[in-house]
Amino acid sequence: xxxxxxxxxxxxxxxxxxxxxxxxxxxxxxxxxxxxxxxxxxxxxxxxxxxxxxxxxxxxxxxxxxxxxxxxxxxxxxxxxxxxxxxxxxxxxxxxxxxxxxxxxxxxxxxxxxxxxxxxxxxxxxxxxxxxxxxxxxxxxxxxxxxxxxxxxxxxxxxxxxxxxxxxxxxxxxxxxxxxxxxxxxxxxxxxxxxxxxxxxxxxxxxxxxxxxxxxxxxxxxxxxxxxxxxxxxxxxxxxxxxxxxxxxxxxxxxxxxxxxxxxxxxxxxxxxxxxxxxxxxxxxxxxxxxxxxxxxxxxxxxxxxxxxxxxxxxxxxxxxxxxxxxxxxxxxxxxxxxxxxxxxxxxxxxxxxxxxxxxx
Amino acid sequence: xxxxxxxxxxxxxxxxxxxxxxxxxxxxxxxxxxxxxxxxxxxxxxxxxxxxxxxxxxxxxxxxxxxxxxxxxxxxxxxxxxxxxxxxxxxxxxxxxxxxxxxxxxxxxxxxxxxxxxxxxxxxxxxxxxxxxxxxxxxxxxxxxxxxxxxxxxxxxxxxxxxx
Numbered sequence: 001x002x003x004x005x006x007x008x009x010x011x012x013x014x015x016x017x018x019x020x021x022x023x024x025x026x027x028x029x030x031x032x033x034x035x036x037x038x039x040x041x042x043x044x045x046x047x048x049x050x051x052x053x054x055x056x057x058x059x060x061x062x063x064x065x066x067x068x069x070x071x072x073x074x075x076x077x078x079x080x081x082x083x084x085x086x087x088x089x090x091x092x093x094x095x096x097x098x099x100x101x102x103x104x105x106x107x108x109x110x111x112x113x114x115x116x117x118x119x120x121x122x123x124x125x126x127x128x129x130x131x132x133x134x135x136x137x138x139x140x141x142x143x144x145x146x147x148x149x150x151x152x153x154x155x156x157x158x159x160x161x162x163x164x165x166x167x168x169x170x171x172x173x174x175x176x177x178x179x180x181x182x183x184x185x186x187x188x189x190x191x192x193x194x195x196x197x198x199x200x201x202x203x204x205x206x207x208x209x210x211x212x213x214x215x216x217x218x219x220x221x222x223x224x225x226x227x228x229x230x231x232x233x234x235x236x237x238x239x240x241x242x243x244x245x246x247x248x249x250x251x252x253x254x255x256x257x258x259x260x261x262x263x264x265x266x267x268x269x270x271x272x273x274x275x276x277x278x279x280x281x282x283x284x285x286x287x288x289x290x291x292x293x294x295x296x297x298x299x300x301x302x303x304x305x306x307x308x309x310x311x312x313x314x315x316x317x318x319x320x321x322x323x324x325x326x327x328x329x330x331x332x333x334x335x336x337x338x339x340x341x342x343x344x345x346x347x348x349x350x351x352x353x354x355x356x357x358x359x360x361x
Numbered sequence: 362x363x364x365x366x367x368x369x370x371x372x373x374x375x376x377x378x379x380x381x382x383x384x385x386x387x388x389x390x391x392x393x394x395x396x397x398x399x400x401x402x403x404x405x406x407x408x409x410x411x412x413x414x415x416x417x418x419x420x421x422x423x424x425x426x427x428x429x430x431x432x433x434x435x436x437x438x439x440x441x442x443x444x445x446x447x448x449x450x451x452x453x454x455x456x457x458x459x460x461x462x463x464x465x466x467x468x469x470x471x472x473x474x475x476x477x478x479x480x481x482x483x484x485x486x487x488x489x490x491x492x493x494x495x496x497x498x499x500x501x502x503x504x505x506x507x508x509x510x511x512x513x514x515x516x517x518x519x520x521x522x523x524x525x
Contacts, residue, residue, distance in 0.1 A: 203383060
């Protein structure tokens with residue numbers, strides 16, 4: 001795909017995202033007074049959660065309980081999320097080792113020792129509780145691990161395929177996987193980093209590409225209930241930090257020179273450019289982080305918002321429109337899953353390429 | 362705001378998961394797969410190169426064959442030419458030889474004829490002489506019945522012999 005067509009596709013995707021979100025959020029405001037709150041539902045799906053909510057049965061939520069791991073002043077505390085009994089309002093208190101925990105808006109608070117009930121200020125912030133470090137296996141962590149299992153089985157199985165044949169012919173699943181790997185190598189790593197240095201970065205680029213892609217795809221599978229892993233800022237932040245580390249660790253003399261003392265320009269210009277380049281160093285991974293987060297989250301929001309229309313208008317007549325639109329957006333999202341994984345990887349490779357480029361003045 | 366605030370737990374688990382995935386996949390997937398792909402590409406490259414070499418070799422062989430054929434043809438041509446020349450030379454030589462031989466033989470014959478002729482002449486002269494002597498004897502015997510006549514005859518004969 002040439003860069004121009006890519007740009008066109010991205011523009012189309014972005015413009016759809018923006019117009020539809022605007023349209024959807026207006027509806028939400030109008031409907032807030034009624035029973036169904038679209039904003040709350042969407043945010044609940046988009047954000048992380050401590051339990052895996054599969055569906056409601058007879059007004060009761062059916063969930064998969066996940067472990068909650070907290071690091072408090074007394075060390076690690078571990079219990080299952082089911083102990084909160086699906087309470088997310090902070091009223092149900094879980095007592096562990098003399099510590100009291102409540103869950104409020106998917107956050108775990110530790111009540112102060114003398115408090116028996118959580119108290120809120122005007123902005124709905126608990127006043128008599130502190131937040132312990134939360135290492136819980138949340139919905140996103142759980143889905144991320146599922147994606148890891150899928151990735152490991154796909155790729156280790158395809159790697160095994162090569163051992164079975166004597167002449168390195170890809171058979172079975174390897175026949176499907178190999179073109180993707182060769183694509184990452186020939187269309188991402190080689191042109192961005194260069195034929196001589198790309199090999200060292202192949203594991204990183206391949207892992208990041210497939211990790212993002214598979215998590216993007218998982219986010220689109222409805223029964224997994226919007227496990228929005230790649231649309232979570234923590235996830236994109238971590239990957240962007242890895243790219244930042246790889247880029248700056250592999251940065252050569254030429255790269256640092258271009259940041260701190262730009263060659264080929266007058267001295268006042270060098271001084272002027274230095275802070276800009278230093279900011280640029282950080283802006284690159286930040287743009288990676290925000291791009292992936294915003295694209296994937298926006299996709300989830302649109303689809304959920306379109307579906308919410310049925311409940312907002314409280315009529316089944318809207319359903320065909322909703323379904324048609326979300327199918328349309330869903331198809332675009334399938335493309336976006338690959339495009340975003342591709343863009344993240346291409347830009348990471350590009351930054352690595354820029355950091356390892358030899359001086360040619 | 363909460364949407365764009367990264368949760369510490371998820372950052373922690375993502376980092377650990379990503380590193381784990383990277384290490385495991387690098388060892389058990391990327392290395393063998395990329396290795397196999399590269400091996401195959403190398404194989405294809407070398408196969409193509411050897412095919413190209415074989416083609417070049419074939420061309421060389423062809424050129425060689427052509428050259429050898431041409432050389433053989435030229436050689437045959439030269440040999441034929443040489444043979445023709447030899448033939449012509451031989452014929453010419455034989456002709457010359459025959460001519461000289463013939464001339465020699467003719468000369469010899471001529472010499473022989475000449476000498477034979479001379480011998481015959483001498484023989485003839487001898488015969489004539491002895492005949493003449495015989496005749497003369499007879500005549501003389503008749504004549505020389507008297508002394509005078511004898512002397513006269515001798516006289517005349519002597520003069521005759523001197524004249525001869």
